Amino acid sequence: MERIARLLANIVGPEYVSTASEERYFYARDPGLMPAHSPDYVVLPQSTKQIQQIIRLANQEKIPVVPMGAGLALTGLVIPLKGGIIVDMKRMNKILEVNEKARYALVEGGTSQGVLKSYLERHHPRLRHSVPDAPPTATIAANVSIHGQGRLTQQYGFNSDLVSGLEVVTGTGDVCRIGSCALSGSWFSKGAPMPDLSGMFLGWFGSTGIITKVAVKLYPKKNLRDVEIFVTDRAELVPDIVFEITHTEMAEDILVFTQPKPMMFKDNHHVSFYITGDTEEELEFKRKMIWHALDPFIKSKDGGFMGIPPIMKPVLLESPQRSASRLADVKKGGGFEYSGPIIMLEAYPECMKKLQDLAAKYDLAYSGMVRIIDCGHAAMFAFAFAFNRADADMMERTRNAIKEVSDFVLDIGGLHWKPTVNEQKLAIAHMDPNTRKLMEIIKANLDPNGIMNPGNWEVC
């Protein structure tokens, strides 16, 4: 171990390598429910070249390599299941370029959402990127790597759809540029009109390579933003309500939430949508269009707009919104876990029922949260449970509930989002054999020694 640590120190400098037990303790776990597993080494590289050298060394020594952003996925994706080297990307946090007219930002692979957000606010106030509702330390590269979603997902798709170029170090140690940047210094397209190679890295959780640079598309940031909440007591109407809102093409973001506490939310489904405008007139026009679109539900008394208390509005308008993580404090001991499958919204009533059944069966506090993706083409349904970290029995009940969600997801034709290793195995088992074969080809060629985040997407 000492020899490898020395070799790693030669690459990144001795102060950026650690084998200390206390460091390895922290890097052995994430905030979710997955069992911990300790890495052997933790390194913090500062350049693509250093990452290339680390991967070459790992190939020579057949040591696993696990890239890590902020480690917030909750499903164990950066837990080093087979030990090896954790490559913590946080030192690679520079914003390299913002192209205002082509509306993209190029950042290093460890740049956080918060850094880009504040940079844009300061230097490019008319531009924004799709901020996920994760803590601001979440990194942009990791988020697109897990097909994360953000505030612009309803309008433009998964955050990975908003990538406009990548630089990666493959599992073989080759540095590759993906998209227009492969031909020029411009990062405006991740593929089109050429073959789109980004799919060999996005969604693979670092098991084919490490993203060292990522360009993301930016979008207009309007002066004004507001939120409204439409409430119904009929789960089966939620897909119709969302359909009507998306049909107006007026909403920035659409979320649906259902939770039994506090009392004001009990027994109802809340469709919250955000509108933006440069002027009051623009904002009011959008508001009016959406309210009118929902008139039939109001007339039939099946739904209506709630008055949002003043204390609640700033919370809802936060970006990222912290309220989701507040669920962790519903129970003493601050634990929070969710499974967020990607579903077709028509499955909302079934998912809602399943969530409530599981909460009752395992006696857990719950919250259901849906983010609409790309005009309603899909939705992320978060089955969220709160638990006490000091209560082993409650943690086990939560694990069991989450496990039941894993099976349920495939039954309803959904896909696991940021799947645990077990969910990945389930997906592989259910997959079309030729699709699996294609994945095998990709994996075998990009990571022939199987060193990249082993345990994840093990198709070979």
Next chain:
Amino acid sequence: MPKLQFDEKVCETCPTADCLVKCRFIDVDKDQAKAEMLRIARGEDSIVFDSCVTCYACEEYCKRGNHPFYLITEKREEKGLLTAPRAITTQWINIGEPQGKYKVGQIGKKVLSFGYMPELLDMAKGKLFEDLSPSFVFGQEFFCNVVYIHFANTSIIKKRLPMVMENFKKLGVEEVVCLHDECYGSFAHLAPAYGIEVPFKPIHYFDYLYERLQELKEQLRPLNIKVTYQRPCSSRLSSDKHRRVRQIMELIGAELVEREYQDENALCCGGIFAMLYGYDLANEVQTKNIEDMISHGAKYCVFNCPACQNTLGDKVAKKGIIPVHMIDLCKMAIGEKPLPEE
């Protein structure tokens, strides 16, 4: 179960039928108005059920104290005619559900009631309330529940209001200063209309403020501003207290602009209309109301109800009128708060 004391004969002999004749949402003459009220009283169908938007104004228009709006509400509920979307009604009923999370201060014979309006907790402090404020109640356990008449649901009021009275009784209070006129309207008018015993003397906070300002008269400095008053729907339940608005304004040197939509002709803030009926009615009423404030030169809009202020405050501010609650305005008059600049 408490029962509404409504007298059909009072309607039969009514010389004006103002309850419906004056209604801005229903177009009927005196004869039809009387006929409609009698139909409602007899449990028959009426055009009123389709047209009434729950503005409460008929409670004020009826000078004979026969509670036309409570009757409309009762009959709507009996017939299962919803005013609000079900989910909104459920939400409001859930909000008012007692959960044992109430707060009480050092209870004296006289208490300040915040009902269940958290906005008021910070507001009722300072010289105006210094002797009284340690003695207070707040929470669903002391919430008057009258708001449910908007939702055609008197059952919940009849179920909860006696429990609220019981909670006050246990405290042994003799006088309750209500910081929201819905509470006052409930204790002073609705409860007696349903034969519910009220074990204390309700005091409207306008009466309290008026008296307190007189005690602090030496500290009063005329505000010399032009204001308008946003009258809440709940003020219609205790219209005898509305005169205090003008009296308080005179006392603090604020000029109440004379405009079309004031006093009996006041327009609702639109908050409930939006929840019950959607965009158009609320927008129409709010637009008319704010344009009227502007065209008559109001520089400040004085609110009585925090819910009205939540609904309309931003909207008037965007049009250059400064929103301010009545209590804060009085604090400004005694130099306890700075006057926001026009």
